[in-house]
Amino acid sequence: MSLIGKGILKGMGVTAKNFFQSYYRKERLPTVEYPEEKATINQFSRNFPFLLYDGDDPVDGMRCTACTLCERACPPQCIYIIKDKDENGKAILSPRIFDIDTSVCMSCQLCVEVCPYEAIRMDSAFELSNENRFEGLLLNREELLKPNAYYHEIHPLEARETDDRMAAKAALAEAKKKARQKRARLAAKNKPPPGLKKTPPTRKKPPQREKSE
Amino acid sequence: MAAIDHKGVIRQFPELEWEASSGSLILSPEKVDEVVSWLKEDPAYRLDYLSCVSGVDYLEKEVKTRVRNEAGKMVFKTSLSPEKMEVVYHFYSMEKKTGPFILKQRVLSRENPVVTSLTPHYGGAELMEREVYDLFGIRFTGHPDLRRILMWEGFQHYPMRKDYVPPNDYEYEPTPHGDVLERARERREELEGQSP
Amino acid sequence: MSPVQTMPPRSYHIGKDDLGADILEVAMGPHHPSTHGVFRMDLKLDGETVVDLKPVFGYLHRNHEKIAEDITYPMSMPFTDRLDYLCGMTNNWAYALSAEKLIEIKVPERAEYIRVIVAELTRLVNHCLLIGFFVNDLGALGTPLLYALREREKILDLFEVLSGARMMVNYIRFGGVRCDPPDGWLKECQRIVDAFPAFLDEYETLLTENEIIIARAQNVGVVTREEAINFSLTGPMLRASGVNYDIRKVDRYGIYDRFDFKVPIGGHGDCYDRFMVRMLEMRQSVKILKQAIRDLPEGEIMGKAPKIFRPAPGEAYGRIEAPKGELGFYLISDGTPIPYRFKVRPPSFVNLTALRHMCLGHKVADAVIILGSIDIVLGEVDR
Ligand code: SF4
Ligand code: SF4
Numbered sequence: 032m033s034l035i036g037k038g039i040l041k042g043m044g045v046t047a048k049n050f051f052q053s054y055y056r057k058e059r060l061p062t063v064e065y066p067e068e069k070a071t072i073n074q075f076s077r078n079f080p081f082l083l084y085d086g087d088d089p090v091d092g093m094r095c096t097a098c099t100l101c102e103r104a105c106p107p108q109c110i111y112i113i114k115d116k117d118e119n120g121k122a123i124l125s126p127r128i129f130d131i132d133t134s135v136c137m138s139c140q141l142c143v144e145v146c147p148y149e150a151i152r153m154d155s156a157f158e159l160s161n162e163n164r165f166e167g168l169l170l171n172r173e174e175l176l177k178p179n180a181y182y183h184e185i186h187p188l189e190a191r192e193t194d195d196r197m198a199a200k201a202a203l204a205e206a207k208k209k210a211r212q213k214r215a216r217l218a219a220k221n222k223p224p225p226g227l228k229k230t231p232p233t234r235k236k237p238p239q240r241e242k243s244e
Numbered sequence: 245m246a247a248i249d250h251k252g253v254i255r256q257f258p259e260l261e262w263e264a265s266s267g268s269l270i271l272s273p274e275k276v277d278e279v280v281s282w283l284k285e286d287p288a289y290r291l292d293y294l295s296c297v298s299g300v301d302y303l304e305k306e307v308k309t310r311v312r313n314e315a316g317k318m319v320f321k322t323s324l325s326p327e328k329m330e331v332v333y334h335f336y337s338m339e340k341k342t343g344p345f346i347l348k349q350r351v352l353s354r355e356n357p358v359v360t361s362l363t364p365h366y367g368g369a370e371l372m373e374r375e376v377y378d379l380f381g382i383r384f385t386g387h388p389d390l391r392r393i394l395m396w397e398g399f400q401h402y403p404m405r406k407d408y409v410p411p412n413d414y415e416y417e418p419t420p421h422g423d424v425l426e427r428a429r430e431r432r433e434e435l436e437g438q439s440p
Numbered sequence: 441m442s443p444v445q446t447m448p449p450r451s452y453h454i455g456k457d458d459l460g461a462d463i464l465e466v467a468m469g470p471h472h473p474s475t476h477g478v479f480r481m482d483l484k485l486d487g488e489t490v491v492d493l494k495p496v497f498g499y500l501h502r503n504h505e506k507i508a509e510d511i512t513y514p515m516s517m518p519f520t521d522r523l524d525y526l527c528g529m530t531n532n533w534a535y536a537l538s539a540e541k542l543i544e545i546k547v548p549e550r551a552e553y554i555r556v557i558v559a560e561l562t563r564l565v566n567h568c569l570l571i572g573f574f575v576n577d578l579g580a581l582g583t584p585l586l587y588a589l590r591e592r593e594k595i596l597d598l599f600e601v602l603s604g605a606r607m608m609v610n611y612i613r614f615g616g617v618r619c620d621p622p623d624g625w626l627k628e629c630q631r632i633v634d635a636f637p638a639f640l641d642e643y644e645t646l647l648t649e650n651e652i653i654i655a656r657a658q659n660v661g662v663v664t665r666e667e668a669i670n671f672s673l674t675g676p677m678l679r680a681s682g683v684n685y686d687i688r689k690v691d692r693y694g695i696y697d698r699f700d701f702k703v704p705i706g707g708h709g710d711c712y713d714r715f716m717v718r719m720l721e722m723r724q725s726v727k728i729l730k731q732a733i734r735d736l737p738e739g740e741i742m743g744k745a746p747k748i749f750r751p752a753p754g755e756a757y758g759r760i761e762a763p764k765g766e767l768g769f770y771l772i773s774d775g776t777p778i779p780y781r782f783k784v785r786p787p788s789f790v791n792l793t794a795l796r797h798m799c800l801g802h803k804v805a806d807a808v809i810i811l812g813s814i815d816i817v818l819g820e821v822d823r
């Protein structure tokens with residue numbers, strides 16, 4: 032080493048370069064002054080889940096059928112679902128209570144992946160501080176329900192794909208139904224065998240589960 | 245990575261048991277020093293690197309196996325698999341770049357399991373064996389510093405054992421977890437009470 | 441059950457050594473800025489020289505393994521992100537690799553390439569952060585660390601676009617990866633990777649010839665080759681001691697046999713070598729990344745994984761070269777969808793075994809940088 036301190040001087044040079052360039056080169060100073068200025072959230076980021084509804088009325092248009100798949104897949108067990116019942120006590124396919132405890136949720140997205148009805152999606156809102164850390168962070172069904180338009184706003188790409196998928200599914204179901212009706216009509220016209228009527232396949236019920244602690 | 249052939253070690257120590265289902269060598273604690281130092285030095289093995297030490301706890305349980313009875317029919321036979329504890333060692337050879345070689349120390353007691361420590365042969369076993377002691381309560385004779393490591397001194401149980409029940413005496417703040425659970429149950433009962 | 445061994449109550453104890461000088465017992469940590477989290481070193485000091493050292497940890501212990509033995513296999517995936525929270529991707533991969541050994545699942549080409557890309561990006565993140573913190577421990581407060589954070593930020597943004605989260609990625613699945621990179625991701629990735637060597641050059645000019653770093657880090661915390669193997673050290677720690685052992689080369693897991701890269705080896709096993717090995721490893725990672733991005737094929741991203749992951753009774757040990765060393769998962773299945781035994785082999789926990797040996801005879805200030813050069817993350821040490 033010819034000159035003691037040469038390495039330090041070189042390092043100082045780098046620091047000086049960074050310092051002066053930070054005045055006119057954006058990539059040398061990427062800090063965002065948060066409360067005044069907000070970083071843009073990209074459309075793929077995820078935070079906490081929310082429930083989707085179609086149409087105008089949150090409760091009527093709710094896509095969730097209370098199948099509890101997400102409740103079972105959630106690793107920290109922060110989803111609580113209670114199925115709705117009609118006046119006669121028969122279960123109907125929507126949740127009466129759907130709570131997500133966002134103080135426990137770990138934003139893992141497993142609930143989204145298992146949902147067969149595209150009913151639950153990840154939000155990207157991040158300013159969620161609350162005065163009450165117990166009830167305030169426990170989101171109930173009404174707080175969780177957000178319209179499809181909101182979904183399109185925050186995750187445009189994903190929302191379009193979801194819509195396409197749902198449309199395809201609906202079309203398929205429609206076609207199947209038509210075909211079934213046609214077949215039934217044909218069968219009724221050709222030879223109606225008494226007592227040997229083919230029952231149309233009943234709709235698969237979502238699995239019922241005994242609630243455990 | 246080349247797997248390691250176990251025939252050599254069985255030839256050297258014919259009394260040892262080779263468990264084919266898991267591909268591991270079963271050792272009783274008394275034989276450990278002899279076998280391990282041989283495995284470490286033997287030019288065909290040279291297991292110089294101890295990768296992983298894990299404890300496993302097996303409760304006594306019934307197992308059903310399909311066997312052929314005298315009449316030649318397949319029947320289910322229930323047998324009792326005894327309670328046992330195992331310490332599983334995964335070895336590799338850094339010199340020969342082979343592995344893994346699995347060695348299990350098995351003790352048929354859950355009350356006071358004692359096995360032999362590998363720290364005289366492998367310095368790296370020190371913290372890993374302490375962890376096994378801490379979480380499973382398996383004692384290692386010959387370990388220089390066998391203390392709790394992840395749990396605090398004075399903790400009375402071994403949390404990774406299968407029959408461990410978490411005590412309900414934590415000094416926790418009223419976090420939403422328990423509270424929410426409680427409320428969810430109440431609401432459920434309320435709803436069940438309403439339905440005919 | 442046998443009674444638990446108890447320790448006498450601890451106190452600041454002042455005794456005498458042979459010459460009548462005082463031996464001072466100091467608990468350094470758990471809230472000490474240089475211990476990288478809640479980690480305590482119980483030191484015995486003769487003057488300023490360390491005569492004994494005991495690492496104490498477990499403050500962050502949450503018994504990850506017990507949690508995992510209560511839930512199904514796929515549900516443990518997000519928990520693995522939280523082990524070494526700087527390297528979510530490699531943790532995911534190690535777990536997926538072990539599970540794929542339990543149930544043979546063929547991972548498609550494209551997924552393999554994506555896994556390599558994200559794993560090497562993680563290595564860049566980890567090493568540049570570690571070097572920042574290492575020189576921070578040496579007294580270069582802030583500046584080099586912030587340069588490192590600046591670069592890390594770009595890679596985290598990439599991860600966010602790919603997986604939705606910056607650190608808790610939960611991206612790799614049994615048999616593949618969760619989603620395809622969106623349009624433009626690859627281009628952005630290419631741009632960042634291409635620009636990375638310029639940053640490394642700058643960083644090296646800043647640090648590697650710095651006389652203070654050389655004076656402080658060379659010949660400090662020496663581990664010889666034999667000791668390193670005996671202490672089960674892995675990763676950059678091991679290679680700095682001159683052992684040519686990189687699991688990417690030895691096991692050739694995934695598709696690492698297709699890439700051309702070198703394994704940097706140190707000659708002295710001191711703190712400076714550990715620092716330099718990481719510096720050089722970043723260059724090799726850039727090299728791998730360039731090849732992987734160039735060769736990334738089109739195709740499927742998920743293999744044929746069973747709908748319910750229920751392996752036959754058996755056991756599997758899968759390990760990968762995580763940025764910190766060998767990260768292994770040991771799974772025992774009893775034929776149910778819930779693992780019977782779920783064991784993590786965390787690299788920084790095992791590397792800590794050598795801490796006492798490395799610190800003896802050095803000054804307290806050296807103990808700080810020796811700890812810094814091990815590269816521990818307490819989320820993984822305590823689990
Ligand atoms: S994101 Fe994960 S933790 Fe949160 S509710 Fe969904 S499954 Fe549960
Ligand atoms: S999985 Fe989907 S449909 Fe089923 S309960 Fe959850 S949100 Fe509702």
